[in-house]
Structures are given as structure tokens and as C-alpha cells.
Amino acid sequence: MTSSNHSGAHGAVIADTAAGGEAGALVELRNAGKSYGNIRALHGVSLTVHPGRVTCVLGDNGAGKSTLIKIVSGLHQHTEGEFFVDGLPVRFSTPREALDKGIATVYQDLATVPLMPVWRNFFLGSEMTKGAWPLRRLDIERMKRTADEELRNMGIVLDDLEQPIGTLSGGQRQCVAIARAVYFGARVLILDEPTAALGVKQSGVVLKYIAAARERGLGVIFITHNPHHAYMVGDHFSVLRLGTMELTASRDRVSLEELTNHMAGGTELAALKHELSQVRGVDVDRLPEEKDLTAPVAAPGEGTS
Numbered sequence: 001m002t003s004s005n006h007s008g009a010h011g012a013v014i015a016d017t018a019a020g021g022e023a024g025a026l027v028e029l030r031n032a033g034k035s036y037g038n039i040r041a042l043h044g045v046s047l048t049v050h051p052g053r054v055t056c057v058l059g060d061n062g063a064g065k066s067t068l069i070k071i072v073s074g075l076h077q078h079t080e081g082e083f084f085v086d087g088l089p090v091r092f093s094t095p096r097e098a099l100d101k102g103i104a105t106v107y108q109d110l111a112t113v114p115l116m117p118v119w120r121n122f123f124l125g126s127e128m129t130k131g132a133w134p135l136r137r138l139d140i141e142r143m144k145r146t147a148d149e150e151l152r153n154m155g156i157v158l159d160d161l162e163q164p165i166g167t168l169s170g171g172q173r174q175c176v177a178i179a180r181a182v183y184f185g186a187r188v189l190i191l192d193e194p195t196a197a198l199g200v201k202q203s204g205v206v207l208k209y210i211a212a213a214r215e216r217g218l219g220v221i222f223i224t225h226n227p228h229h230a231y232m233v234g235d236h237f238s239v240l241r242l243g244t245m246e247l248t249a250s251r252d253r254v255s256l257e258e259l260t261n262h263m264a265g266g267t268e269l270a271a272l273k274h275e276l277s278q279v280r281g282v283d284v285d286r287l288p289e290e291k292d293l294t295a296p297v298a299a300p301g302e303g304t305s
């Protein structure tokens, strides 16, 4: 790893730029790819994450979203292309290395202990202690106070931090996980389909905290199937299909309708229509056109980013 020459001196800055990463970018993938043996899961993917911006990665099942997350979060290494953090080339061997660089991932199946209180889960694995060894013990009061402050800082108000985290709604648990990552120093937050299992209201709550993380200057990678959710908070959109980047555009260059169209997959719909034309009794001329199927649904709060 190449973290040590990050001094901020002029010479080092020039050297960093020469190393190839985009200036000002927290994370950058350039023509990156990953093969699992003979299977090429990801190929030629470029993605940039800036502070205070939400980069959305959209894609259907098997598009390569998980593979992309795994490269950035240190679970897998890329097998082609380049990967930069703070402008410097990196190749993480473990998630710990990614975390040390401030890259935190909140997975869909949150690693929480359902029966433990909210505050205890907030500090799970990084508990605050007081006193010197051998009398060192958990600093319960300070953990409760800090968890409460941090959640409030993110605008998350829970009635009782003593309640088991398993009693919170899925959306609230996601929010606690986001606040936790922010508290423990994340600069880049990777959110793996945080709204996938949630209803409309809970999704809205999570989207609000994604926006809050951006306001605090974090770079967010928001993985989702849902173009409407992406468009509510996204600054940049990348659509993956079969392991390659089908679309990459900033918010001012793509409309929600176009994004929805890309996700719906015009070619796939055409193929589906062709299949249906083989079925007796189905008049394909009377089936809706692609544009009708993918017409934008009025999304509450659209354009609020």
C-alpha cells in the first residue's frame, strides 16, 4: 500500500497526481474489472467518488454491483484496471485496510445483535472503556451519551436507546448503521441496497439520512435497483449491465425517465415481447410500448438533492 507519502507537501501532491488518481476524488476506479476464474464479473468499470456527493450504482441481478462493492471495501481485489484512494493506487488485502482509509460499508443484512440495546450495538466491537488495567471496564454512561448525541447529530431521534435493536424498524436500523459509520470516521460510505427490503415511508427515512451523510461531507456510494430512490438523492448515476458500465452520467445529464429506461432494459423488453409473440392468444401489437412501461412514476421529493 502506498499511504505513507501522503504528506500534503507540494512535491508529494505533484507525485500523487503523477500516480494517476483524479485530484480531489476520494475513491476512483479506472477501467477496473474482476474475474472469478473464467467468469468475468466486471469489466472496464470507471467510477469516481467525491466528498459531499452521492454516487449511485444501479443494476439488475447479476449486473456486478456486489463485485464492485467488494473491490472497494477490500473483500476482493480487482484483476484489471486501476483503483485509487485519495489519488494513490491501492490494492486492499482485507476490509480492515479499506476501513483504515475511511471506507465503510453498510450491508443489507446489518451485522447487529438483535437482542442487545441500540447503544450497545452502536459500539459493538469498539467499546469505550474506563480505568486502567486490570480494573478496566466498559464506560456504559459515556457510550450511551455518545450514541445518543451522534444519532441526534444525524437527525435520528429514538425514544429509548435501551431498547433491543431488533425492535427497531428496518429503516431505523439502517440509519443507526449509517450514524455509526460516520462516528467511527468513515469518509466514504458504501450502502448496499439500503432501501431494498423497505416500504415507501421507511425508504424515505433512509434516503433522508443518505442526504444527511452527504451534507456532512462524506462521499456516498449508493447501490440500488430503484431509479426513483437513486434520483431522489443522487449526484451521479452509473448503470451496470452484465458486468459493464452501460451508462454513467451526472444528474444534470440524465433525467429520471432516462434512468428508469436504462434500468428497465429496452432490449430485454423487446426480447420479452418477441417471446410473447410466440404464444397463441397474445397480440403483441396491443402490448404497451417500452416508453409506456418505463414512464416515470411521480416520486415524492423528486429533485430535492
Ligand SMILES: Nc1ncnc2c1ncn2[C@@H]1O[C@H](COP(=O)(O)OP(=O)(O)OP(=O)(O)O)[C@@H](O)[C@H]1O
Residues within 6 Å of the ligand: 036, 039, 040, 041, 059, 060, 061, 062, 063, 064, 065, 066, 067, 068
Ligand atoms: N464468487 C464468485 N464466483 C464466481 N462467479 C461469481 C462470484 N461472485 C459473483 N459471480 C458472478 O459475477 C456476476 C456478477 O455478480 P454480482 O453478485 O456482482 O452481481 P450483483 O449485481 O450484485 O447481483 P445481485 O443484485 O443479484 O446481488 C454474476 O454473473 C455472478 O454469477
